[in-house]
Amino acid sequence: MKARPKHELPVIPTANLVDIAILLIIFYMACSNFVSKQASNLKLPKSPDIDRLNEPLIVVAIDNTGGIRVQGQPVSGTADVESRVTELVRGQTDPEKRRVMFRCDAGIKHNVFAPVLEAIVAGGGIVTAVGEKPPAK
Amino acid sequence: MYRRPRKKQLTQDAIPTTSLADMMFLLLIFFIMTATLARVTGIVTDMPAGSKTQQAQAIKNVYLSIHDNQITVDDKDMNLEQTEAYLKGLNLAKRNEDARVVVLSATGRENYQLYYRMMSLIQKYGGVVAIESEEGTGK
Numbered sequence: 001m002k003a004r005p006k007h008e009l010p011v012i013p014t015a016n017l018v019d020i021a022i023l024l025i026i027f028y029m030a031c032s033n034f035v036s037k038q039a040s041n042l043k044l045p046k047s048p049d050i051d052r053l054n055e056p057l058i059v060v061a062i063d064n065t066g067g068i069r070v071q072g073q074p075v076s077g078t079a080d081v082e083s084r085v086t087e088l089v090r091g092q093t094d095p096e097k098r099r100v101m102f103r104c105d106a107g108i109k110h111n112v113f114a115p116v117l118e119a120i121v122a123g124g125g126i127v128t129a130v131g132e133k134p135p136a137k
Numbered sequence: 138m139y140r141r142p143r144k145k146q147l148t149q150d151a152i153p154t155t156s157l158a159d160m161m162f163l164l165l166i167f168f169i170m171t172a173t174l175a176r177v178t179g180i181v182t183d184m185p186a187g188s189k190t191q192q193a194q195a196i197k198n199v200y201l202s203i204h205d206n207q208i209t210v211d212d213k214d215m216n217l218e219q220t221e222a223y224l225k226g227l228n229l230a231k232r233n234e235d236a237r238v239v240v241l242s243a244t245g246r247e248n249y250q251l252y253y254r255m256m257s258l259i260q261k262y263g264g265v266v267a268i269e270s271e272e273g274t275g276k
Contacts, residue, residue, distance in 0.1 A: 014158055021161030028168045045253035047180075049261040055177045099181065104249050110203075111245030113252075117268055121184045130179040131253055 042105035056099035064105040078119040085123030100125035203243040230263025242269035
């Protein structure tokens, strides 16, 4: 009797699967928007009356020591904030592109943050004051 | 004649990579599950620029001030709930642009938390926040 030829089961090639997985991991690691390190030592104010927003491109931050940063770079004072904001919003007619994310520590005093807010407005920016929603009780 | 069975070849030339895929997928699942995308929450306040004198004097704006953690709205001391009810009752959203302005002032000692709370309340009820600095140069 003639033996039936053995049919080998088709094998799905999985060697390239690793490469795809690695690429995906690299993608996630590279593209994940980690919490901005600029002035990360600040505690945002809390309010239940805030909404989710699109992240503006311009960031002005005041950390818990009162240090002011524009786009992550320390600035000397409010005059510097105004000139940097003016420079960044120059030629922008779209209000969405003139929005300035204002991140300020909740404990900062009015005499520190108010001049910065005024400088942003004077520089042509639209203030987007960032805060956190208090945890639901 | 007895033939000794061939020894199974124990040494391999290539590094086994079959389990690498499993590990990679575990890592991938870990990243996907644990990644929390940063969400920006806040308020957009289109603060009017310019001094108080440039604004029309005929319009009576709402004045909200914070002094020693005490809220005063149009010369009346209020707590947070009363302030919210007052702002709600003003129907700021139905007013025209200039009449929607709420002048927010504070002493230099007030911290940002209460100020922010007030800004978000004004915004919630359709008001436009105008900062008044201590020197009185309203913006």
